[in-house]
Amino acid sequence: MINEPVERDRPKRVEDFSLEKLRVGDRAEFARLVEAYSGVIYRLALRIVSNPQDAEDVLQETFLKALRALKNFDGRSSLSTWLYRIATNEALMLLRKNRRVVISLDEPLENDEQEMEPLQIVDWCCLPENELMSSEARAYLDKAVETLPHSLRVVFLLRDIEGLSTLETGEVLGLSETAVKTRLSRARMRLRELLTGYFGARIDSARPAGVDV
Amino acid sequence: MSEHGHCRDLLGVLSEFIDGALEQQLCDEIDRHLQTCEKCRVVIDSLRKTVSLYQQTAPASEMPDDVRERLFHCLDLDEFLHTAGQEQGSAGA
Known part of the structure:
Protein backbone atom coordinates (compact mmCIF):
# COMPACT_ATOMS: atom_id res chain seq x y z
CA MET A 1 0.00 0.00 0.00
CA ARG A 100 -1.96 32.02 -25.48
CA VAL A 101 -4.14 29.88 -23.28
CA VAL A 102 -5.60 30.92 -19.98
CA ILE A 103 -4.53 28.66 -17.15
CA SER A 104 -6.03 29.36 -13.77
CA LEU A 105 -5.59 26.91 -10.95
CA ASP A 106 -8.50 28.07 -8.86
CA GLU A 107 -11.14 27.97 -11.58
CA PRO A 108 -13.73 25.19 -11.45
CA LEU A 109 -12.63 22.07 -13.28
CA GLU A 110 -13.47 21.99 -16.95
CA ASN A 111 -15.32 19.08 -18.50
CA ASP A 112 -12.14 17.50 -19.78
CA GLU A 113 -10.83 17.43 -16.22
CA GLN A 114 -13.74 15.53 -14.72
CA GLU A 115 -13.50 12.11 -13.12
CA MET A 116 -12.92 9.50 -15.73
CA GLU A 117 -14.60 6.14 -15.56
CA PRO A 118 -12.12 3.33 -16.27
CA LEU A 119 -12.58 2.03 -19.78
CA GLN A 120 -9.57 -0.23 -20.00
CA ILE A 121 -9.65 -3.10 -17.54
CA VAL A 122 -6.53 -5.13 -18.15
CA ASP A 123 -4.29 -6.51 -15.43
CA TRP A 124 -0.81 -5.52 -16.62
CA CYS A 125 0.83 -5.43 -13.20
CA CYS A 126 2.31 -8.89 -13.81
CA LEU A 127 4.53 -7.65 -16.65
CA PRO A 128 8.23 -8.08 -15.83
CA GLU A 129 10.12 -5.08 -14.41
CA ASN A 130 12.37 -4.81 -17.48
CA GLU A 131 9.28 -4.30 -19.61
CA LEU A 132 7.69 -1.81 -17.18
CA MET A 133 10.91 0.17 -16.75
CA SER A 134 12.28 0.04 -20.31
CA SER A 135 13.46 3.29 -21.86
CA GLU A 136 10.51 3.16 -24.24
CA ALA A 137 8.12 2.74 -21.31
CA ARG A 138 9.76 5.64 -19.45
CA ALA A 139 9.34 7.87 -22.50
CA TYR A 140 5.68 6.87 -22.64
CA LEU A 141 5.24 7.72 -18.94
CA ASP A 142 6.59 11.23 -19.62
CA LYS A 143 4.39 11.64 -22.68
CA ALA A 144 1.34 10.54 -20.72
CA VAL A 145 1.93 13.24 -18.07
CA GLU A 146 2.18 15.86 -20.83
CA THR A 147 -1.34 14.99 -21.99
CA LEU A 148 -2.84 15.97 -18.62
CA PRO A 149 -4.59 19.34 -18.37
CA HIS A 150 -2.19 21.76 -16.61
CA SER A 151 -4.35 22.07 -13.50
CA LEU A 152 -4.13 18.29 -12.97
CA ARG A 153 -0.53 17.99 -14.12
CA VAL A 154 0.93 20.38 -11.54
CA VAL A 155 -0.90 18.63 -8.70
CA PHE A 156 0.34 15.23 -9.85
CA LEU A 157 3.92 16.49 -10.24
CA LEU A 158 4.04 18.10 -6.81
CA ARG A 159 2.39 15.18 -4.98
CA ASP A 160 3.61 12.06 -6.72
CA ILE A 161 6.84 13.15 -8.37
CA GLU A 162 8.21 15.74 -5.94
CA GLY A 163 6.74 14.01 -2.91
CA LEU A 164 5.02 17.04 -1.33
CA SER A 165 2.19 16.33 1.11
CA THR A 166 -1.42 17.20 0.29
CA LEU A 167 -1.17 20.20 2.61
CA GLU A 168 2.10 21.45 1.07
CA THR A 169 0.73 21.03 -2.46
CA GLY A 170 -2.33 23.04 -1.45
CA GLU A 171 -0.09 25.79 -0.06
CA VAL A 172 1.98 25.93 -3.24
CA LEU A 173 -1.05 26.12 -5.53
CA GLY A 174 -3.45 28.05 -3.31
CA LEU A 175 -5.89 25.12 -3.28
CA SER A 176 -7.79 23.43 -0.48
CA GLU A 177 -6.70 19.94 0.54
CA THR A 178 -9.97 18.60 -0.87
CA ALA A 179 -9.23 20.20 -4.25
CA VAL A 180 -5.72 18.73 -4.23
CA LYS A 181 -7.08 15.23 -3.50
CA THR A 182 -9.72 15.53 -6.21
CA ARG A 183 -7.25 16.68 -8.84
CA LEU A 184 -4.69 14.09 -7.85
CA SER A 185 -7.32 11.38 -8.15
CA ARG A 186 -8.32 12.57 -11.62
CA ALA A 187 -4.72 12.83 -12.77
CA ARG A 188 -3.87 9.34 -11.50
CA MET A 189 -6.98 7.78 -13.04
CA ARG A 190 -6.18 9.32 -16.41
CA LEU A 191 -2.59 8.12 -16.25
CA ARG A 192 -3.78 4.65 -15.24
CA GLU A 193 -6.02 4.61 -18.28
CA LEU A 194 -3.18 5.61 -20.60
CA LEU A 195 -0.71 3.17 -19.08
CA THR A 196 -3.27 0.39 -19.27
CA GLY A 197 -3.65 1.07 -23.00
CA TYR A 198 0.13 1.00 -23.42
CA PHE A 199 1.06 -1.97 -21.22
CA GLY A 200 -2.16 -3.84 -22.00
CA ALA A 201 -1.09 -3.99 -25.65
CA ARG A 202 2.17 -5.61 -24.53
CA ILE A 203 0.28 -8.23 -22.58
CA ASP A 204 -1.89 -8.96 -25.59
CA SER A 205 1.14 -9.39 -27.84
CA ALA A 206 2.97 -11.54 -25.31
CA ARG A 207 -0.01 -13.69 -24.37
CA PRO A 208 -2.87 -13.63 -26.85
CA ALA A 209 -5.14 -15.35 -24.35
CA GLY A 210 -4.52 -12.38 -21.96
CA VAL A 211 -6.18 -11.74 -18.65
CA ASP A 212 -8.82 -9.32 -19.84
CA VAL A 213 -11.65 -9.32 -17.33
CA MET B 1 -27.63 -0.30 -5.25
CA SER B 2 -26.47 -2.24 -8.29
CA GLU B 3 -22.95 -3.64 -8.32
CA HIS B 4 -22.03 -1.38 -11.24
CA GLY B 5 -23.42 1.63 -9.41
CA HIS B 6 -21.30 0.73 -6.41
CA CYS B 7 -18.16 0.56 -8.58
CA ARG B 8 -18.89 4.05 -9.90
CA ASP B 9 -19.38 5.37 -6.38
CA LEU B 10 -15.94 4.12 -5.41
CA LEU B 11 -14.10 5.76 -8.31
CA GLY B 12 -13.56 9.06 -6.56
CA VAL B 13 -11.97 7.50 -3.46
CA LEU B 14 -9.66 4.93 -5.03
CA SER B 15 -6.76 7.37 -5.11
CA GLU B 16 -7.05 8.02 -1.38
CA PHE B 17 -7.56 4.31 -0.79
CA ILE B 18 -4.18 3.42 -2.29
CA ASP B 19 -2.58 6.19 -0.21
CA GLY B 20 -4.02 4.58 2.91
CA ALA B 21 -5.72 7.89 3.65
CA LEU B 22 -9.33 6.74 3.95
CA GLU B 23 -11.14 6.17 7.20
CA GLN B 24 -11.24 2.55 8.33
CA GLN B 25 -14.94 2.05 7.74
CA LEU B 26 -14.67 3.00 4.08
CA CYS B 27 -11.53 0.87 3.66
CA ASP B 28 -13.39 -2.13 5.05
CA GLU B 29 -16.25 -1.49 2.64
CA ILE B 30 -13.87 -1.35 -0.32
CA ASP B 31 -12.06 -4.49 0.85
CA ARG B 32 -15.39 -6.32 1.01
CA HIS B 33 -16.32 -5.08 -2.46
CA LEU B 34 -12.97 -6.23 -3.86
CA GLN B 35 -13.61 -9.79 -2.74
CA THR B 36 -16.40 -10.04 -5.30
CA CYS B 37 -15.49 -7.44 -7.93
CA GLU B 38 -12.56 -8.46 -10.13
CA LYS B 39 -12.94 -5.34 -12.26
CA CYS B 40 -12.36 -2.98 -9.34
CA ARG B 41 -9.47 -5.13 -8.08
CA VAL B 42 -7.74 -4.74 -11.46
CA VAL B 43 -8.38 -0.99 -11.49
CA ILE B 44 -6.94 -0.58 -7.98
CA ASP B 45 -3.90 -2.75 -8.70
CA SER B 46 -3.13 -0.91 -11.91
CA LEU B 47 -3.71 2.48 -10.27
CA ARG B 48 -1.28 1.54 -7.51
CA LYS B 49 1.24 0.29 -10.07
CA THR B 50 0.85 3.49 -12.12
CA VAL B 51 1.76 5.68 -9.13
CA SER B 52 4.61 3.43 -8.09
CA LEU B 53 6.11 3.38 -11.60
CA TYR B 54 6.15 7.17 -11.68
CA GLN B 55 7.73 7.32 -8.24
CA GLN B 56 10.38 4.79 -9.22
CA THR B 57 11.35 6.54 -12.45
CA ALA B 58 10.91 10.15 -11.31
CA PRO B 59 14.32 11.35 -10.10
CA ALA B 60 16.16 10.45 -13.29
CA SER B 61 16.61 13.94 -14.76
CA GLU B 62 19.58 15.86 -13.41
CA MET B 63 20.20 19.57 -13.90
CA PRO B 64 23.01 19.93 -16.46
CA ASP B 65 26.22 21.62 -15.20
CA ASP B 66 25.98 24.44 -17.75
CA VAL B 67 22.43 25.27 -16.57
CA ARG B 68 23.73 25.45 -13.00
CA GLU B 69 26.64 27.66 -14.05
CA ARG B 70 24.38 30.09 -15.92
CA LEU B 71 22.03 30.20 -12.93
CA PHE B 72 24.85 31.15 -10.55
CA HIS B 73 26.08 33.71 -13.08
CA CYS B 74 22.70 35.41 -13.52
CA LEU B 75 22.37 35.64 -9.74
CA ASP B 76 25.86 37.15 -9.52
CA LEU B 77 27.02 34.17 -7.45
CA ASP B 78 29.92 32.99 -9.64
CA GLU B 79 32.34 33.14 -6.72
CA PHE B 80 30.24 30.47 -4.92
CA LEU B 81 29.95 28.10 -7.85
CA HIS B 82 32.86 25.96 -6.74
CA THR B 83 32.17 26.15 -2.98
CA ALA B 84 28.50 25.38 -3.35
CA GLY B 85 29.28 22.47 -5.66
CA GLN B 86 31.45 20.92 -2.94
CA GLU B 87 28.51 21.08 -0.56
CA GLN B 88 26.18 19.49 -3.05
CA GLY B 89 26.48 16.01 -1.56
CA SER B 90 25.59 17.15 1.92
CA ALA B 91 22.72 19.31 0.66
CA GLY B 92 21.07 16.22 -0.77
CA ALA B 93 19.46 18.16 -3.63
Whole structure:
Protein backbone atom coordinates (compact mmCIF):
# COMPACT_ATOMS: atom_id res chain seq x y z
CA MET A 1 0.00 0.00 0.00
CA ILE A 2 1.25 3.48 -0.87
CA ASN A 3 1.31 6.02 1.90
CA GLU A 4 2.57 9.60 1.61
CA PRO A 5 5.18 9.74 -1.15
CA VAL A 6 8.66 8.87 0.00
CA GLU A 7 10.85 11.86 0.78
CA ARG A 8 13.14 11.12 -2.10
CA ASP A 9 16.16 13.39 -2.49
CA ARG A 10 14.26 16.26 -0.92
CA PRO A 11 16.48 19.28 -0.34
CA LYS A 12 17.41 20.71 3.01
CA ARG A 13 14.47 21.95 4.95
CA VAL A 14 13.93 25.50 6.08
CA GLU A 15 15.56 24.88 9.46
CA ASP A 16 18.88 24.34 7.72
CA PHE A 17 18.99 27.91 6.44
CA SER A 18 19.29 31.12 8.39
CA LEU A 19 16.29 33.25 7.47
CA GLU A 20 17.96 36.15 9.20
CA LYS A 21 21.02 35.90 6.96
CA LEU A 22 18.87 35.42 3.86
CA ARG A 23 16.74 38.45 4.69
CA VAL A 24 19.74 40.75 5.09
CA GLY A 25 21.18 39.60 1.78
CA ASP A 26 23.94 37.22 2.90
CA ARG A 27 25.18 36.00 -0.49
CA ALA A 28 26.91 32.86 0.78
CA GLU A 29 23.70 31.74 2.48
CA PHE A 30 21.71 32.50 -0.66
CA ALA A 31 24.21 30.47 -2.71
CA ARG A 32 23.62 27.52 -0.35
CA LEU A 33 19.88 27.91 -0.83
CA VAL A 34 20.28 27.98 -4.61
CA GLU A 35 22.50 24.91 -4.50
CA ALA A 36 20.02 23.00 -2.36
CA TYR A 37 16.87 23.79 -4.33
CA SER A 38 17.92 24.52 -7.91
CA GLY A 39 17.89 20.84 -8.91
CA VAL A 40 14.34 20.15 -7.79
CA ILE A 41 13.06 23.47 -9.13
CA TYR A 42 14.64 22.79 -12.53
CA ARG A 43 13.18 19.27 -12.62
CA LEU A 44 9.71 20.50 -11.70
CA ALA A 45 9.88 23.31 -14.27
CA LEU A 46 11.04 20.91 -16.97
CA ARG A 47 8.12 18.59 -16.29
CA ILE A 48 5.61 21.45 -16.41
CA VAL A 49 6.89 23.27 -19.49
CA SER A 50 8.37 20.20 -21.28
CA ASN A 51 11.20 22.22 -22.81
CA PRO A 52 14.78 22.61 -21.43
CA GLN A 53 15.20 26.24 -22.52
CA ASP A 54 11.88 27.27 -20.98
CA ALA A 55 12.71 25.29 -17.84
CA GLU A 56 15.99 27.18 -17.52
CA ASP A 57 14.15 30.50 -17.89
CA VAL A 58 11.73 29.45 -15.15
CA LEU A 59 14.64 28.37 -12.93
CA GLN A 60 16.47 31.68 -13.30
CA GLU A 61 13.33 33.77 -12.89
CA THR A 62 12.36 31.82 -9.77
CA PHE A 63 15.62 32.56 -7.97
CA LEU A 64 15.80 36.17 -9.22
CA LYS A 65 12.30 36.74 -7.80
CA ALA A 66 13.20 34.91 -4.59
CA LEU A 67 16.31 37.07 -4.19
CA ARG A 68 14.27 40.25 -4.56
CA ALA A 69 11.48 39.06 -2.27
CA LEU A 70 13.47 37.36 0.50
CA LYS A 71 13.71 40.48 2.64
CA ASN A 72 9.92 40.41 2.93
CA PHE A 73 9.59 36.62 3.34
CA ASP A 74 7.47 36.16 6.46
CA GLY A 75 8.27 32.50 7.07
CA ARG A 76 4.62 31.50 7.35
CA SER A 77 5.19 28.80 4.75
CA SER A 78 8.43 26.86 4.44
CA LEU A 79 11.11 28.14 2.08
CA SER A 80 10.63 25.10 -0.14
CA THR A 81 6.87 25.68 -0.43
CA TRP A 82 7.54 29.32 -1.22
CA LEU A 83 10.09 28.46 -3.93
CA TYR A 84 7.80 25.81 -5.44
CA ARG A 85 5.02 28.40 -5.51
CA ILE A 86 7.14 30.98 -7.33
CA ALA A 87 8.39 28.35 -9.79
CA THR A 88 4.93 26.92 -10.50
CA ASN A 89 3.52 30.39 -11.13
CA GLU A 90 6.44 31.25 -13.41
CA ALA A 91 6.04 28.01 -15.36
CA LEU A 92 2.29 28.46 -15.82
CA MET A 93 2.78 32.11 -16.80
CA LEU A 94 5.29 31.06 -19.40
CA LEU A 95 2.91 28.45 -20.81
CA ARG A 96 0.18 31.07 -20.93
CA LYS A 97 2.46 33.48 -22.76
CA ASN A 98 3.72 30.87 -25.23
CA ARG A 99 0.47 29.16 -25.98
CA ARG A 100 -1.96 32.02 -25.48
CA VAL A 101 -4.14 29.88 -23.28
CA VAL A 102 -5.60 30.92 -19.98
CA ILE A 103 -4.53 28.66 -17.15
CA SER A 104 -6.03 29.36 -13.77
CA LEU A 105 -5.59 26.91 -10.95
CA ASP A 106 -8.50 28.07 -8.86
CA GLU A 107 -11.14 27.97 -11.58
CA PRO A 108 -13.73 25.19 -11.45
CA LEU A 109 -12.63 22.07 -13.28
CA GLU A 110 -13.47 21.99 -16.95
CA ASN A 111 -15.32 19.08 -18.50
CA ASP A 112 -12.14 17.50 -19.78
CA GLU A 113 -10.83 17.43 -16.22
CA GLN A 114 -13.74 15.53 -14.72
CA GLU A 115 -13.50 12.11 -13.12
CA MET A 116 -12.92 9.50 -15.73
CA GLU A 117 -14.60 6.14 -15.56
CA PRO A 118 -12.12 3.33 -16.27
CA LEU A 119 -12.58 2.03 -19.78
CA GLN A 120 -9.57 -0.23 -20.00
CA ILE A 121 -9.65 -3.10 -17.54
CA VAL A 122 -6.53 -5.13 -18.15
CA ASP A 123 -4.29 -6.51 -15.43
CA TRP A 124 -0.81 -5.52 -16.62
CA CYS A 125 0.83 -5.43 -13.20
CA CYS A 126 2.31 -8.89 -13.81
CA LEU A 127 4.53 -7.65 -16.65
CA PRO A 128 8.23 -8.08 -15.83
CA GLU A 129 10.12 -5.08 -14.41
CA ASN A 130 12.37 -4.81 -17.48
CA GLU A 131 9.28 -4.30 -19.61
CA LEU A 132 7.69 -1.81 -17.18
CA MET A 133 10.91 0.17 -16.75
CA SER A 134 12.28 0.04 -20.31
CA SER A 135 13.46 3.29 -21.86
CA GLU A 136 10.51 3.16 -24.24
CA ALA A 137 8.12 2.74 -21.31
CA ARG A 138 9.76 5.64 -19.45
CA ALA A 139 9.34 7.87 -22.50
CA TYR A 140 5.68 6.87 -22.64
CA LEU A 141 5.24 7.72 -18.94
CA ASP A 142 6.59 11.23 -19.62
CA LYS A 143 4.39 11.64 -22.68
CA ALA A 144 1.34 10.54 -20.72
CA VAL A 145 1.93 13.24 -18.07
CA GLU A 146 2.18 15.86 -20.83
CA THR A 147 -1.34 14.99 -21.99
CA LEU A 148 -2.84 15.97 -18.62
CA PRO A 149 -4.59 19.34 -18.37
CA HIS A 150 -2.19 21.76 -16.61
CA SER A 151 -4.35 22.07 -13.50
CA LEU A 152 -4.13 18.29 -12.97
CA ARG A 153 -0.53 17.99 -14.12
CA VAL A 154 0.93 20.38 -11.54
CA VAL A 155 -0.90 18.63 -8.70
CA PHE A 156 0.34 15.23 -9.85
CA LEU A 157 3.92 16.49 -10.24
CA LEU A 158 4.04 18.10 -6.81
CA ARG A 159 2.39 15.18 -4.98
CA ASP A 160 3.61 12.06 -6.72
CA ILE A 161 6.84 13.15 -8.37
CA GLU A 162 8.21 15.74 -5.94
CA GLY A 163 6.74 14.01 -2.91
CA LEU A 164 5.02 17.04 -1.33
CA SER A 165 2.19 16.33 1.11
CA THR A 166 -1.42 17.20 0.29
CA LEU A 167 -1.17 20.20 2.61
CA GLU A 168 2.10 21.45 1.07
CA THR A 169 0.73 21.03 -2.46
CA GLY A 170 -2.33 23.04 -1.45
CA GLU A 171 -0.09 25.79 -0.06
CA VAL A 172 1.98 25.93 -3.24
CA LEU A 173 -1.05 26.12 -5.53
CA GLY A 174 -3.45 28.05 -3.31
CA LEU A 175 -5.89 25.12 -3.28
CA SER A 176 -7.79 23.43 -0.48
CA GLU A 177 -6.70 19.94 0.54
CA THR A 178 -9.97 18.60 -0.87
CA ALA A 179 -9.23 20.20 -4.25
CA VAL A 180 -5.72 18.73 -4.23
CA LYS A 181 -7.08 15.23 -3.50
CA THR A 182 -9.72 15.53 -6.21
CA ARG A 183 -7.25 16.68 -8.84
CA LEU A 184 -4.69 14.09 -7.85
CA SER A 185 -7.32 11.38 -8.15
CA ARG A 186 -8.32 12.57 -11.62
CA ALA A 187 -4.72 12.83 -12.77
CA ARG A 188 -3.87 9.34 -11.50
CA MET A 189 -6.98 7.78 -13.04
CA ARG A 190 -6.18 9.32 -16.41
CA LEU A 191 -2.59 8.12 -16.25
CA ARG A 192 -3.78 4.65 -15.24
CA GLU A 193 -6.02 4.61 -18.28
CA LEU A 194 -3.18 5.61 -20.60
CA LEU A 195 -0.71 3.17 -19.08
CA THR A 196 -3.27 0.39 -19.27
CA GLY A 197 -3.65 1.07 -23.00
CA TYR A 198 0.13 1.00 -23.42
CA PHE A 199 1.06 -1.97 -21.22
CA GLY A 200 -2.16 -3.84 -22.00
CA ALA A 201 -1.09 -3.99 -25.65
CA ARG A 202 2.17 -5.61 -24.53
CA ILE A 203 0.28 -8.23 -22.58
CA ASP A 204 -1.89 -8.96 -25.59
CA SER A 205 1.14 -9.39 -27.84
CA ALA A 206 2.97 -11.54 -25.31
CA ARG A 207 -0.01 -13.69 -24.37
CA PRO A 208 -2.87 -13.63 -26.85
CA ALA A 209 -5.14 -15.35 -24.35
CA GLY A 210 -4.52 -12.38 -21.96
CA VAL A 211 -6.18 -11.74 -18.65
CA ASP A 212 -8.82 -9.32 -19.84
CA VAL A 213 -11.65 -9.32 -17.33
CA MET B 1 -27.63 -0.30 -5.25
CA SER B 2 -26.47 -2.24 -8.29
CA GLU B 3 -22.95 -3.64 -8.32
CA HIS B 4 -22.03 -1.38 -11.24
CA GLY B 5 -23.42 1.63 -9.41
CA HIS B 6 -21.30 0.73 -6.41
CA CYS B 7 -18.16 0.56 -8.58
CA ARG B 8 -18.89 4.05 -9.90
CA ASP B 9 -19.38 5.37 -6.38
CA LEU B 10 -15.94 4.12 -5.41
CA LEU B 11 -14.10 5.76 -8.31
CA GLY B 12 -13.56 9.06 -6.56
CA VAL B 13 -11.97 7.50 -3.46
CA LEU B 14 -9.66 4.93 -5.03
CA SER B 15 -6.76 7.37 -5.11
CA GLU B 16 -7.05 8.02 -1.38
CA PHE B 17 -7.56 4.31 -0.79
CA ILE B 18 -4.18 3.42 -2.29
CA ASP B 19 -2.58 6.19 -0.21
CA GLY B 20 -4.02 4.58 2.91
CA ALA B 21 -5.72 7.89 3.65
CA LEU B 22 -9.33 6.74 3.95
CA GLU B 23 -11.14 6.17 7.20
CA GLN B 24 -11.24 2.55 8.33
CA GLN B 25 -14.94 2.05 7.74
CA LEU B 26 -14.67 3.00 4.08
CA CYS B 27 -11.53 0.87 3.66
CA ASP B 28 -13.39 -2.13 5.05
CA GLU B 29 -16.25 -1.49 2.64
CA ILE B 30 -13.87 -1.35 -0.32
CA ASP B 31 -12.06 -4.49 0.85
CA ARG B 32 -15.39 -6.32 1.01
CA HIS B 33 -16.32 -5.08 -2.46
CA LEU B 34 -12.97 -6.23 -3.86
CA GLN B 35 -13.61 -9.79 -2.74
CA THR B 36 -16.40 -10.04 -5.30
CA CYS B 37 -15.49 -7.44 -7.93
CA GLU B 38 -12.56 -8.46 -10.13
CA LYS B 39 -12.94 -5.34 -12.26
CA CYS B 40 -12.36 -2.98 -9.34
CA ARG B 41 -9.47 -5.13 -8.08
CA VAL B 42 -7.74 -4.74 -11.46
CA VAL B 43 -8.38 -0.99 -11.49
CA ILE B 44 -6.94 -0.58 -7.98
CA ASP B 45 -3.90 -2.75 -8.70
CA SER B 46 -3.13 -0.91 -11.91
CA LEU B 47 -3.71 2.48 -10.27
CA ARG B 48 -1.28 1.54 -7.51
CA LYS B 49 1.24 0.29 -10.07
CA THR B 50 0.85 3.49 -12.12
CA VAL B 51 1.76 5.68 -9.13
CA SER B 52 4.61 3.43 -8.09
CA LEU B 53 6.11 3.38 -11.60
CA TYR B 54 6.15 7.17 -11.68
CA GLN B 55 7.73 7.32 -8.24
CA GLN B 56 10.38 4.79 -9.22
CA THR B 57 11.35 6.54 -12.45
CA ALA B 58 10.91 10.15 -11.31
CA PRO B 59 14.32 11.35 -10.10
CA ALA B 60 16.16 10.45 -13.29
CA SER B 61 16.61 13.94 -14.76
CA GLU B 62 19.58 15.86 -13.41
CA MET B 63 20.20 19.57 -13.90
CA PRO B 64 23.01 19.93 -16.46
CA ASP B 65 26.22 21.62 -15.20
CA ASP B 66 25.98 24.44 -17.75
CA VAL B 67 22.43 25.27 -16.57
CA ARG B 68 23.73 25.45 -13.00
CA GLU B 69 26.64 27.66 -14.05
CA ARG B 70 24.38 30.09 -15.92
CA LEU B 71 22.03 30.20 -12.93
CA PHE B 72 24.85 31.15 -10.55
CA HIS B 73 26.08 33.71 -13.08
CA CYS B 74 22.70 35.41 -13.52
CA LEU B 75 22.37 35.64 -9.74
CA ASP B 76 25.86 37.15 -9.52
CA LEU B 77 27.02 34.17 -7.45
CA ASP B 78 29.92 32.99 -9.64
CA GLU B 79 32.34 33.14 -6.72
CA PHE B 80 30.24 30.47 -4.92
CA LEU B 81 29.95 28.10 -7.85
CA HIS B 82 32.86 25.96 -6.74
CA THR B 83 32.17 26.15 -2.98
CA ALA B 84 28.50 25.38 -3.35
CA GLY B 85 29.28 22.47 -5.66
CA GLN B 86 31.45 20.92 -2.94
CA GLU B 87 28.51 21.08 -0.56
CA GLN B 88 26.18 19.49 -3.05
CA GLY B 89 26.48 16.01 -1.56
CA SER B 90 25.59 17.15 1.92
CA ALA B 91 22.72 19.31 0.66
CA GLY B 92 21.07 16.22 -0.77
CA ALA B 93 19.46 18.16 -3.63
